[in-house]
Amino acid sequence: KQEVTQIPAALSVPEGENLVLNCSFTDSAIYNLQWFRQDPGKGLTSLLLIQSSQREQTSGRLNASLDKSSGRSTLYIAASQPGDSATYLCAVPSGSARQLTFGSGTQLTVLP
Amino acid sequence: DTGVSQNPRHKITKRGQNVTFRCDPISEHNRLYWYRQTLGQGPEFLTYFQNEAQLEKSRLLSDRFSAERPKGSFSTLEIQRTEQGDSAMYLCASSLPTFYTFGSGTRLTVV
Numbered sequence A: 001k002q003e004v005t006q007i008p009a010a011l012s013v014p015e016g017e018n019l020v021l022n023c024s025f026t027d028s029a030i031y032n033l034q035w036f037r038q039d040p041g042k043g044l045t046s047l048l049l050i051q052s053s054q055r056e057q058t059s060g061r062l063n064a065s066l067d068k069s070s071g072r073s074t075l076y077i078a079a080s081q082p083g084d085s086a087t088y089l090c091a092v093p094s095g096s097a098r099q100l101t102f103g104s105g106t107q108l109t110v111l112p
Numbered sequence B: 001d002t003g004v005s006q007n008p009r010h011k012i013t014k015r016g017q018n019v020t021f022r023c024d025p026i027s028e029h030n031r032l033y034w035y036r037q038t039l040g041q042g043p044e045f046l047t048y049f050q051n052e053a054q055l056e057k058s059r060l061l062s063d064r065f066s067a068e069r070p071k072g073s074f075s076t077l078e079i080q081r082t083e084q085g086d087s088a089m090y091l092c093a094s095s096l097p098t099f100y101t102f103g104s105g106t107r108l109t110v111v
Helices: none
Strands: A004-007 A010-014 A019-025 A032-038 A044-051 A056-059 A062-067 A072-077 A086-094 A099-102 A106-111 B005-007 B010-013 B019-024 B031-037 B044-050 B053-057 B065-068 B075-079 B088-095 B100-102 B106-110
Touching: A004 A086, A010 A019, A019 A032, A019 A086, A019 A106, A032 A062, A032 A072, A044 A056, A044 A062, A044 A072, A044 B100, A072 A086, A099 B031, A099 B044, B005 B088, B010 B019, B019 B088, B019 B106, B031 B075, B044 B065, B044 B075, B075 B088
Parallel strands: A010 A106, B010 B106
Antiparallel strands: A004 A019, A019 A072, A032 A044, A032 A086, A056 A062, A062 A072, A086 A099, A086 A106, B005 B019, B019 B075, B031 B044, B031 B088, B044 B053, B065 B075, B088 B100, B088 B106
């Protein structure tokens, strides 16, 4: 059974810092890995999708990397802004339905 | 068709009542999923449709829960005889085939 873990559970940084969020998964036979953002009380917004054949994916100030062999992914956020404050979730598809298995998320607070 | 739409956004109900949520997926997506999310946790898978066929159900989906997707279009999730433990955010997602788009969710509060 796939298990996904995210560390740290919460992170508070001053504006302008570069930061790294971590995601690990137990079964390395994944199709892809997806990072989401969730604002309080809201649904999930897709940030980045990394296919299993890719090493990294970039969108603006976000860069996600994937190391299947070690079962790890990182989300790098450059020059953080208060608007980046949210919970960040990683997820991998598994099972016959390719349903997503999520980590518990990292709650990020960027202080002005 | 700009995304996945869920209604209602919020629902408050008394314990023991039945509730129904609706999800309208992205029209080209033949896969539809329901997830449940409680505070401080990631979403947990409930059930999966490919077109109109319900192909997978989680053990979380007790017999008080039922889901349908008539004609492979919108989907409904019904909870009968609600309990306080059913209070959660219910999220719908559609995919093509493994890039997921989520709706804004329905927040259920059982009082």
